[in-house]
Amino acid sequence: MTERGLFSRRGLLAGGAALLAGPAIGTALAQSVAEVDIAIIGGGAAGIAAGLRIAQAGRSHVLLEAGERLGGRARTDTAFGLPVDLGTASFGRAGSGLASAAGAAGLPVSGLPGDRLYVDGHPASESAYDGFSAALGRARRDIVTAADAGRDVAVARVLPPPGPWSALAAARLGPLALGKELDALSTLDLALRDVPPDDATSPLGVGALIEALGAGLNRQTHATVNLITNSGRYHTLSIAGQRTTIRARAIVLAVPAPVIAAGAIRFNPVLPPRLLAAFRAFPAGTLEQVGFLLPGNPLELEPDEGVLASRDGTAPGARLRGRINGSDLHVLTFGGAPARAIAEKGEAAALELARAFLDRAFGGGVGEAVREVVASRWSADPLFRGAMASAMPGQGALRRLFGDPVQNRIFLAGEYTSLTDWGTLAGAFASGEVAAAKALRVVGGPA
Template sequence: MPSLLTRRRLLQIGVAAPFVTRALAQATFDYEVVVIGAGAAGIAAGRTLQRLGKSFVVLEARNRVGGRVFTDTSLGEGFDAGAIYIHWAETNPWREIAQSLGVATLDSSSVPGSFRLFQNGETIQRTNPRAYERLSERFDPDIAPVPDEPMTVRVAGDGADALRAVSTLARMALGEEAERVSALDYARLWSGDDLLVPEGYGTLVTRAARELPVRLNTIVRAIDWSGQGVTVVTDQGRLRAGAAIITVPVGVLRAEGIRFTPRLPDATLRGLEGLGMGALTKIALRFDGARFGVPEGTDLWDVAGPRATFDFECWPFDRNLVVAVFGGDHARDIVRMGEAAAVDLALSRFAQIAGADARKAFLGGRLAGWSLDPFSQGSYSHALPGHADARALLAMPVGERLFFAGEATGGENFGGAMTVGGAFLAGEAAARAV
């Protein structure tokens, strides 16, 4: 029979055991937190953890930070290959970050701009401008509740022009075909003023990461979250941490770019299954200074078929560039053609409008094909019809040590989903939750 002393001893050991275990386990961790991905969300998480005095590292697959915010200068003049607008600046944290870093911004309404519409190079008129106006009413929850149904179904009773308008809107704003997007998810987006960053949104985001411990060229392959903490397996070795903030895009998670052991809970998987990635795509064309009579800031919209619309943004910030923007299945097909063929196609379509001199003045082009980019696998997320709860499911912490954050989990109750600002707020919230 154990003596009183022995029993007390046993009791003490029993009470102390959890603390001993935790202390021992912590001693084996390399960091308190590992952040995966150095886009807007990962940068926000890192800045927050730094402010809170936590030990952490940010692992990034690419040879640069910024993710889908990237100012590409390879043509000699910079253009933003991903995000360009600080959307809804009233609530967007990047406005203040730009101010604090001394990076200039411009109200987008103060930038010169005009709009011209073409069909295969020939000027056409908009048939029914009212169809576009009606769209905003259909997706405004203050006017009527918006159901979790395909965007196309939402306007089905409004006639063929409304259907065409919603299809173009979804392709050019979300990069996706309207029938694959939840009307409710679209209706939840913030709305407000937009700012532009003349130096490049990518330049701003890169500067915001300057003080962070980021390991570039480090691809995370697997996360083991059995037992305590997490073991993160990368192509540069493995490390242990108390928790992981995972900011890789939904496209990467859906393609099982990171293997989880044990498998993720059903709720998280349901969240992932309910989200798709659009294919908003850009092709930048560099010219030698010729402007073909097109003023700075002109948007030339070229409709070459029911699904094939290009928006040529001409001479942004007075640079000798035309940036073609397009989305949906048409964009996926073009990205699959490869850069040389895609650039040639964009140049041909631009030359139909600007004239044959465009080819003579052409110096080079770049394709930003996010749909085939291995580290994004799409441009940005949307909830599929019937899955408006998907973002909330993905945002739920797993086992108190896996925290998914990024544009897909939005920020501010998902009103900022899809955006750089929303990604930042989501990364910040995840870091505070850890």
């Protein structure tokens, strides 16, 4: 198992794979071909889950990750001397293979408190919680009713008439959850989404947890796959800047949907036009995280508590998670337009937006305490190109296509391939397990 450069012969040979020598290394034509049963492209939650399933079945594999480490959109960095998740920071435990895998690996998972509501700078009354959940419930009901009636239109078009909580409910369903406004989301796609609430995190950081799950796999980082060729009985993978190509009997393709839509990986022969059209109908939303210290607990939050805020009946644009692991670290998740500004302009814009959010949500003065921020830029990174992929209005039915095999041997995995858990970490993990099971059938099952 290696982090960088050519992956190990020993790992490849496990399970009967062969490393085939090409022309002598050192000549201008130096090239070699490695053979595996199953190649996995993309080392996020989906790729790692696939790798674990394939390794368990005793089949040879290699996990090819373009970035410098595994984890993908689950990424824990260190800031202010503390671990901070700049991708997903939580996941739903209920029935999730991810929670089971973490438990089996002895990795710590802890519970999360629910969200607290702040209204006009103050903790909300019980009746405010009732009003907000009723507004959310009505919006969800109308989305499902439209989808059931065969109306796959923009979610904004079917929402109930505006009420006191409609702005916050709209923000919770759209920009703060999926990084898009409701006029860019499909009723059918949203109606099919049925995810358990995020109730778990890890004191290690969720990114560190996912990375640790992949630590035992035969993997290569800094390995950007740029061409997949159907060579008859196997597929051949080319990696940018490397002479070694990889022959695989099956492939789990676990890179983000917008990466495929952008043509960053070429296919020979090309992908079926219907599938390509589906990728283009699922642009990613924009979510960016901004982490900062807020000493002295001025908002009187419990460790890891989430906060949604409403001011003058509007939604101030971010969701706060306070006192990460009981520390002074707080993280704001911005969605939609402000998140796009952060992705484009970086931390200077993030600092300004964080201060403005805190002042607007909680009252003047809170924002001033923030001196420095760290911020993600997922939408500006060519390996991700956004947060999660969701259907444009009218295109929700196309998500099913991502479950079909491509050229008989390529199986798509990743958050966007799940019909009901799309856009989530646990859904991405489950999709990797499903794709691995299909790939294993192609190579004849467990060794």
